[in-house]
Amino acid sequence: MLTARKAISIGEAIEKIMGDVCTGVAERVPLMEASGRYLAQDIRANQDVPAFDRSLYDGFAIRAKDTINANQMKLVLIEIVGHIGAGAVFQGEVSDNQAVRIMTGAEMPKCCDAVIMLEHVKELMVDGKSYISIDKQIAENEKVFKKGAEITEGSQLVKKGERISPGIIGLLATFGYSEVLVGAKPKVGVLATGSELLDVEEPLAPGKIRNSNSYMLMAQIEQLGATPVFLGKLEDDLEQSFNAVEQALEKVDVLITTGGVSVGDFDYLPEIYELLGAQVLFNKLAMRPGSVTTVAKVKNQFLFGLSGNPSASFIGFELFVRPVLRTLLGNKQPYLNTHKAILTENFLVPNNFTQLIRAKVKVEGTDIFAFSNGLNMSNSITSLVGADSLVLLPPSKCGYEKGSLVDILLLSEEGQSECFFLT
Numbered sequence: 001m002l003t004a005r006k007a008i009s010i011g012e013a014i015e016k017i018m019g020d021v022c023t024g025v026a027e028r029v030p031l032m033e034a035s036g037r038y039l040a041q042d043i044r045a046n047q048d049v050p051a052f053d054r055s056l057y058d059g060f061a062i063r064a065k066d067t068i069n070a071n072q073m074k075l076v077l078i079e080i081v082g083h084i085g086a087g088a089v090f091q092g093e094v095s096d097n098q099a100v101r102i103m104t105g106a107e108m109p110k111c112c113d114a115v116i117m118l119e120h121v122k123e124l125m126v127d128g129k130s131y132i133s134i135d136k137q138i139a140e141n142e143k144v145f146k147k148g149a150e151i152t153e154g155s156q157l158v159k160k161g162e163r164i165s166p167g168i169i170g171l172l173a174t175f176g177y178s179e180v181l182v183g184a185k186p187k188v189g190v191l192a193t194g195s196e197l198l199d200v201e202e203p204l205a206p207g208k209i210r211n212s213n214s215y216m217l218m219a220q221i222e223q224l225g226a227t228p229v230f231l232g233k234l235e236d237d238l239e240q241s242f243n244a245v246e247q248a249l250e251k252v253d254v255l256i257t258t259g260g261v262s263v264g265d266f267d268y269l270p271e272i273y274e275l276l277g278a279q280v281l282f283n284k285l286a287m288r289p290g291s292v293t294t295v296a297k298v299k300n301q302f303l304f305g306l307s308g309n310p311s312a313s314f315i316g317f318e319l320f321v322r323p324v325l326r327t328l329l330g331n332k333q334p335y336l337n338t339h340k341a342i343l344t345e346n347f348l349v350p351n352n353f354t355q356l357i358r359a360k361v362k363v364e365g366t367d368i369f370a371f372s373n374g375l376n377m378s379n380s381i382t383s384l385v386g387a388d389s390l391v392l393l394p395p396s397k398c399g400y401e402k403g404s405l406v407d408i409l410l411l412s413e414e415g416q417s418e419c420f421f422l423t
């Protein structure tokens, strides 16, 4: 006898899941491996940038006051007393009406306070000495990047939780971080269930299909920044499946199963949760696809029981697994970004459940249009190809007309800190 399942809303489900999820452990990684990870430390400037006054151009470091009277009618002659490139420091003295030939990025010699570009002077020799002639007044600090002009020591630069972009890598290198503290990657196991499943390299056989969900989920986990662990597939056999799940839980931080969570004769996940003594947070959702998505916990460990249907499995991951993994990784913006969009076709079927339509958006001027991306069924795989968003159609008696303004979730790597379903 089947026990009726109580469907809860997406918001309630997220609340139950996210209630006690905290940032995972941090680890120190070499800078070369930090790209795309999440900072587990604030980054403060440990020095000024630049750390010394630098020339912004190839030219001559001069004393601005020597040019006060310079104009096209009255050239000022300045003696060249040195020559430096970036990385070198001029050790000599620079007196009145003297200059040092200097290249971009080199430290300004003491006593010099401006740079005039190579193109803006004439070079000449007088009595065997090198000079430049200048025909205009140069202001103090002209073409000089002053110490601390960009960043002053002690300033807060990047906050903990930020995704390490190439720009942040550059910043970390600037400050000498050869290693950086980042959120450790949780190990996420993927276990497929179903006697109909073939490995990807196997030829089709009667009644069989290939296990596509595991590969798709592995890619979703990888894209999110966590470590996917491929755990293969299981026959529909309760004892074997229970043992496999129990063992899998020891190997990984988070376990995802796909298939076997509904009410079918060979859907063993509900029994497995019971045998494990797991706390089932929910096993029915008022959404489609993905209504059978089940989330359970064994002590503090999450077991995500995603549907076997490919689109349902994909969406279950994006809505429920994503925020958990992103939080464990230390990302402070774990939820999918949301936007408003204009529906480009009718969805006039009444529905008690929120529908999530795989879609592609197109921006025209200030408007965003959402186009349905193929077969709108739970078992569809093609609708996921090229989908960049999910249109949300909340329960409705008459459906939604073309032209309606609807909410969409963007399937991009950018996230947001607030959950659309909890606001």
Ligand SMILES: Nc1nc2c(c(=O)[nH]1)N[C@H]1C(S)=C(S)[C@@H](COP(=O)(O)OP(=O)(O)OC[C@H]3O[C@@H](n4cnc5c(N)ncnc54)[C@H](O)[C@@H]3O)O[C@H]1N2
Binding pocket: 192, 193, 194, 196, 197, 209, 210, 211, 212, 213, 214, 258, 259, 260, 261, 262, 263, 264, 267, 289, 290, 291, 292, 306, 307, 308, 309, 310, 312, 378, 379
């Ligand atoms: N009497 C009812 N039947 C069904 C219900 C229900 O409430 N009452 N729910 C339906 C809904 S909704 C969905 S979604 C599916 C979910 O089924 P399961 O999560 O139990 O998954 P399976 O039965 O194992 O498989 C469903 C479907 O997906 C295919 N599949 C499974 N694993 C994979 C994989 N790794 N790669 C690709 N495709 C996979 C499987 O062959 C089935 O076609 O249940 C409805 N039934």
Ligand code: MOO
Binding pocket: 287, 288, 289, 290, 291, 292, 293, 307, 309, 312, 378, 379
């Ligand atoms: O769980 Mo199902 O995806 O609503 O078809």
Ligand SMILES: [Mg+2]
Binding pocket: 259, 260, 261, 262, 263, 264, 266, 267, 308
């Ligand atoms: Mg089933």
